Amino acid sequence: xxxxPASPRANAIGQGTxxxxxxxxxxxxxxxxxxxxxxxxxxxxxxxxxxxxxVEAMVKKDNMIAGNxxxxxxxxxxxxxxPEELDAQSPHAPIMWEFLIGFAAIKxxxxxxxxxxxxxxxxVPSWVQAWEAQPVLHTKLRExxxxxxxxxxxxxEVLQKSIAPGALASMSKxxxxxxxxxxxxxxxxxxxxxxxxxxRASGAAGGANAAFDRASDGATSADDLATExxxxxxxxxxxxxxxxxxxxxxxxxxxxxxxxxxxxxxxxDQFRIGCIMCAGKEDIMQKEADSAHRVFAxxxxxxxRQPESVHRVAEVINLLLxxxxxxxxxxxxxxxxxxxxxxxEVQAALGMQHERVLALVTPEARRRAAGGDVSERVxxxxxxxxxxxxxxxxxxxxxxxxxxxxKDEWKEARTPEGHTYYYNFLTRESTWExxxxxxxxxxxxxxxxxxxxxxxxxxxxxxxxxKIDGGKIIAAxxxxxxxxxxxxxxxxxxxxxxxxxxxxxxxxxxxxxxxxRRWFRELPGGTEERKPVAAVAELLTKSKLRRAALKQLWQxxxxxxxxxxxxxxxxxxxxxxxxxxxxxxxxxxxxEAERPLRVKLREECLGRRPPALPKLGT
Numbered sequence: 001x002x003x004x005p006a007s008p009r010a011n012a013i014g015q016g017t018x019x020x021x022x023x024x025x026x027x028x029x030x031x032x033x034x035x036x037x038x039x040x041x042x043x044x045x046x047x048x049x050x051x052x053x054x055v056e057a058m059v060k061k062d063n064m065i066a067g068n069x070x071x072x073x074x075x076x077x078x079x080x081x082x083p084e085e086l087d088a089q090s091p092h093a094p095i096m097w098e099f100l101i102g103f104a105a106i107k108x109x110x111x112x113x114x115x116x117x118x119x120x121x122x123x124v125p126s127w128v129q130a131w132e133a134q135p136v137l138h139t140k141l142r143e144x145x146x147x148x149x150x151x152x153x154x155x156x157e158v159l160q161k162s163i164a165p166g167a168l169a170s171m172s173k174x175x176x177x178x179x180x181x182x183x184x185x186x187x188x189x190x191x192x193x194x195x196x197x198x199x200r201a202s203g204a205a206g207g208a209n210a211a212f213d214r215a216s217d218g219a220t221s222a223d224d225l226a227t228e229x230x231x232x233x234x235x236x237x238x239x240x241x242x243x244x245x246x247x248x249x250x251x252x253x254x255x256x257x258x259x260x261x262x263x264x265x266x267x268x269d270q271f272r273i274g275c276i277m278c279a280g281k282e283d284i285m286q287k288e289a290d291s292a293h294r295v296f297a298x299x300x301x302x303x304x305r306q307p308e309s310v311h312r313v314a315e316v317i318n319l320l321l322x323x324x325x326x327x328x329x330x331x332x333x334x335x336x337x338x339x340x341x342x343x344x345e346v347q348a349a350l351g352m353q354h355e356r357v358l359a360l361v362t363p364e365a366r367r368r369a370a371g372g373d374v375s376e377r378v379x380x381x382x383x384x385x386x387x388x389x390x391x392x393x394x395x396x397x398x399x400x401x402x403x404x405x406x407k408d409e410w411k412e413a414r415t416p417e418g419h420t421y422y423y424n425f426l427t428r429e430s431t432w433e434x435x436x437x438x439x440x441x442x443x444x445x446x447x448x449x450x451x452x453x454x455x456x457x458x459x460x461x462x463x464x465x466x467k468i469d470g471g472k473i474i475a476a477x478x479x480x481x482x483x484x485x486x487x488x489x490x491x492x493x494x495x496x497x498x499x500x501x502x503x504x505x506x507x508x509x510x511x512x513x514x515x516x517r518r519w520f521r522e523l524p525g526g527t528e529e530r531k532p533v534a535a536v537a538e539l540l541t542k543s544k545l546r547r548a549a550l551k552q553l554w555q556x557x558x559x560x561x562x563x564x565x566x567x568x569x570x571x572x573x574x575x576x577x578x579x580x581x582x583x584x585x586x587x588x589x590x591x592e593a594e595r596p597l598r599v600k601l602r603e604e605c606l607g608r609r610p611p612a613l614p615k616l617g618t
Contacts, residue, residue, distance in 0.1 A: 093130035247271030263559030576609030
């Protein structure tokens, strides 16, 4: 059977997170087609000012519908530029002001970014002079929606003089997130997100994205992904929550050490983006706090295995512990031993981010933190994070309602090492022994499969219960290196846990093997064992799936950035393409290509054979 029906969980996740209708999404994709192709041809370098001749041509035709690429290039440069650098571009100010107003009139999903650009430009006298010198700009500004006029007028007194009387009267009711102080914070967030995206785009995964961007259905630029999921009126809250959810999902996908090494950095960078976009928005953070224990365990595991990237972990720890809901979750987790087993320089780096962590590190790490004995990059984290998050407070527009007490106050979680613990959010208690509310102490049976922790090798071994003596269990187990051992433990000991059957995975059918192998051999470049990412991605674009759907299935099938793929990785991509085609290329789930699709592909489709082979135009 196919996995065509969407799961209840996938549908539930989708509720409230879809920030735009399918029609609006299709319109945006069509609009972006031409600007993205200019990017791919090199007409507009990824890290440069826009193509001024193209901007002027659009203004003369009074047609900014294909201006997404130019706007995003301009936005990136403006937000990171100094006043002197912006002044150097002021000869283009007259035409650019016209472009921005025309763009704002038809691109509601870019609303917040447009306000950011106006705010920054109004700090540069030469750009202000260019504005004041063109009365036609004032007339065109008054043709914008009064809500947007009021938001722009709030950014600078010169703009106030240009807006219509009705908009001027409504300035006192301007949205909290449109006020200048909030826009300044948004600018700092956007700059950091741009930096992370640029760093990710320079990696090997860029080959896949570039190929997807060349798909004929109207691809978007990497920067335009910042606006996907925003509602038609530019709801930045919906966009921010989606980014946070994407980061959490990326972390959930990392469920074993091998995946952590291969995809951990990409996952944490995705989560960094979500945390930065949600910084200061406690109403959003509170809604996602159920994932806190799993996220914290991932962060500590990543810090242990990638100490050279501790600045990444430090950034998100700083932001998460500034959130009341996430810091409360941290308080009821037994992380002290996990933190103290980290390298001392890593402990010091994390301890500098919040007093809660500092209280858990070793004395030596505490001394290092107090003396600033860490890298310059780590030293810069706390001031940088504090400069834009503005202190975590409830949203000024969305009231934060205290979450109702859970029906079951106790929940299960795992430490970074995999030890099971139980926590009570209401009482802030945690215990290694399963509480009565969840079934009481664990009961084992003779011959039951179990996993036993080796303190010497710091790994879990799989084995069976050989003897039960009162409350004690004697288990024989085999470690990953082949060593066989026996251990006697109390039945409630944290080093003993029931073995979990691995998720069922239906191997490749004979048809899949034959077809996928043939396609793999025919891919250009690479070797018999591995093929270039770009070649694989180019083939997948022949599936007729939209670029957003291809990116979702790629995220499920491939963990981490690499220049080439093995046959197994290629086959996973092909299988997921087949499932998406079975679901329907134009079905809402596949067309919208949001979180519900990724959840469904990961939980229901990857391990199951598709009802038919994929069609890749071959």
